[in-house]
Amino acid sequence: MRSEPALVKVSPAPMSAPASKILHHVLLALKSVTGVRQEKKNRSCFAEEVQEQPLDEPGSPGGVGRGSAVSAGTKKRVLMGDLRRPRRWHLPVLAVSTAINVVLLVCIAVGAVSRRSNPQTAGAATLGCRDGWIGYRGICYYVSREEASWESSQRHCSSLGASLAVLKREWEVPFLRRLKDSTNYWLGLRRQDGRLVWVDDTIYNEMFPVRGQEACAYMSNDAIVSSSCSQLRPYICSVALALSGLR
Template structure:
């Protein structure tokens, strides 16, 4: 065997039997396969391709979370806050934005008007047809004072407006009350129940 052959044989044997060192393993693990990128290159490619989509998905999730939270926060801000509505005081009856009070006690016409005035109202003034119809239901069979007086030859409501309804008026006394479906007059000192009226006001409710 020649010298060149003896030198070649040990080299081939040593390459086959010696274990791979750390550098050799690292080099081997990153050996590139033709036509297939290594792992680091693959991750970079995925990041470039998927990055915009992930950002878009994240923005959508944040927007949906904020949209779901806004109604809850809004409800929390308004919880316990009063709501303003047209209403009437206790013991008063509301109808078409007007509050009415039907008394249980009796009094003269002047005393009744003073009591109504002390509660921000007046003896009931009837200017529209529906007001008469409502009062007839409210009073039932009770005869009640109204805010109507005789001033000389004409009738005048307590708010200064003239009586212009086609309702029969019985008698010539100075103060008028509602009896059945007609208006009757009598002495102002006569004791009888009364009806007050005033506009409904804004009140807070929770």
């Protein structure tokens, strides 16, 4: 009777200690590269905290068996960062937004001051005054920028269908002070035969005091003052809308 050949069970040779250490370091290097790339990819959105546990050495308590090192890998835990932390691009956007808001507030403030210090000329078109004239309460006003004597100023106003400003209502004095700048402007008031008369030949009603005893009157910042008619000043023209012919 022929005997069967004996089967010899061949076990895989155990991995030497140097080879195990080399494999261990290679895996750690791969994990490190992967972690760096992932961190760069997610840096703008999340803060990641990566904790790694290296492979247990073969034969150590709780270690993995031979041949299963690659499949086991390392244990990784990723913690989500604080999502409330502002992103880097938020800072310049916030700065630009703040600057825009400041500019808007400045524009609003300047517009409010301008409306208080100068009447709006938009009403002139409604009242039917010419371009460059300002209409208010049925009267059209023209504030010149050129300077002239009192007589020349009156002639120029007359050529425009108006006259030097005649002030017969209490609101006109404060209104014209807001309308003009700090310059002194000729008015349609002068002295004839020792008394003040408007250019429309009506008598001055002493509604406001006039300083001085000179012949022609002008408006300063705080008073109505008389001076020589030959002095050069800018002037204010006025005309009632019903008489203006400026429509």
